[in-house]
Amino acid sequence: MCGRYAVSRGPEELAEAFGVERWEPEESLAPDFNVAPTKQVHVVLDRPLKDAPSRRPVRQLRVLRWGLVPSWAQNPDGAARMINARSETLAEKPSFRRPFAQRRCIIPADGYYEWVTAHDERRLEVEGRKKRARKQPYFVLPADGSVFAMAGIYEFWRDRTLPDGHPQAWWATCSVITTEAETGPLAVAPADGPRSLSEIHPRMPLMLTPDRWDAWLDPGNTDTEGSLQQLLAPPPGGLMRAFPVSTAVSNVRNNGPELLQELAAPEEGTLF
Numbered sequence: 001m002c003g004r005y006a007v008s009r010g011p012e013e014l015a016e017a018f019g020v021e022r023w024e025p026e027e028s029l030a031p032d033f034n035v036a037p038t039k040q041v042h043v044v045l046d047r048p049l050k051d052a053p054s055r056r057p058v059r060q061l062r063v064l065r066w067g068l069v070p071s072w073a074q075n076p077d078g079a080a081r082m083i084n085a086r087s088e089t090l091a092e093k094p095s096f097r098r099p100f101a102q103r104r105c106i107i108p109a110d111g112y113y114e115w116v117t118a119h120d121e122r123r124l125e126v127e128g129r130k131k132r133a134r135k136q137p138y139f140v141l142p143a144d145g146s147v148f149a150m151a152g153i154y155e156f157w158r159d160r161t162l163p164d165g166h167p168q169a170w171w172a173t174c175s176v177i178t179t180e181a182e183t184g185p186l187a188v189a190p191a192d193g194p195r196s197l198s199e200i201h202p203r204m205p206l207m208l209t210p211d212r213w214d215a216w217l218d219p220g221n222t223d224t225e226g227s228l229q230q231l232l233a234p235p236p237g238g239l240m241r242a243f244p245v246s247t248a249v250s251n252v253r254n255n256g257p258e259l260l261q262e263l264a265a266p267e268e269g270t271l272f
Helices: 011-018 094-102 119-126 210-217 227-231
Strands: 005-007 032-035 040-047 058-066 084-086 104-109 111-116 136-142 148-158 170-180 203-205 240-244
Touching: 005 104, 005 111, 011 040, 011 058, 011 104, 040 148, 040 210, 084 094, 094 104, 094 148, 104 170, 104 210, 111 148, 111 203, 148 203, 148 210, 210 227
Parallel strands: 058 170, 084 170
Antiparallel strands: 005 032, 040 058, 040 104, 104 148, 111 136, 136 240, 148 170, 170 203
16 A cells, blocks of 8 residues: 655656646645645646647646545545555546546655564454554665656545635545555565565555656546556566665654665564
C-alpha cells in the first residue's frame, strides 16, 4: 500500500521533469517529507484548459487532495479510506471505474514509507498473543535517485451544501494505484533487513517508468479492458532500494529532511 510518502522537489523541478506546460505559482506546495492522507499534493495530468478555445489536452501540475471522493458520493467522509486503489480491480470498482477510464494522473514523490514487523512477531500479534510490536519504518525509492512517478487517478466532487461560485464548492481528489510488491531482490538492500519489497509489505505503489507517462496521461485513451490494462503491469524489477529511517516519521506532525536520513541499522527496540 501507500500510506505516507515524501516529495522534496519543488514545482519548478517537477514541471521540468514531466514536461509540464502549465502550473499556477500561487498553487505551488512546499516540499513535504511526511505526506499523509487528506493532505494537498502535487499531481501531473493532461487536461484541456478551462475556457481555452482549443480542447487540446495540456500537461499541467495541479494541487489535489489525497483521498478520492467519488463524484456520486453524498459527502466526503470516506476520503481517508480511498487513498489507494488496487490495480487489479480498477475497472470493476464503482468508485474507481470512471476515473480509471477518463482521469488518470501521476503523483510525484521521492519515495514512500512502509513499516515492517518481523514475520514471527506479526503472527503472534494476529493471534492476539502479543501486544502490537514497535515497527521499523523503511523508505523505498528509485535506486538511481530519479523521481518516483506513482500511477494515480483523480475525480471531481461537488459539495451541494455550498452555492455556485463558492471557492470550496468543488473538490479535486486523487488516489495512488497499488500493485503486488516485487519479490525479486532490491537494487540496493539494507545490510540487516528486508531483501525485497515483498518482505517489507505485500503491496506497493505502481511505479510508471518514463516510457509509460504519455500513454497513461492521455485522456483520449479509455480502453480499460485493453491498452490501459497493459499499463498496469509492474515495472521491471531491480529498480528500487530501501533503507531504515527514524521512527520519528511515524508521527505525522514531524516533517523535515531529517526524516529521509538513512540509518545504519534499525532503531533499537524495533523489529524486522
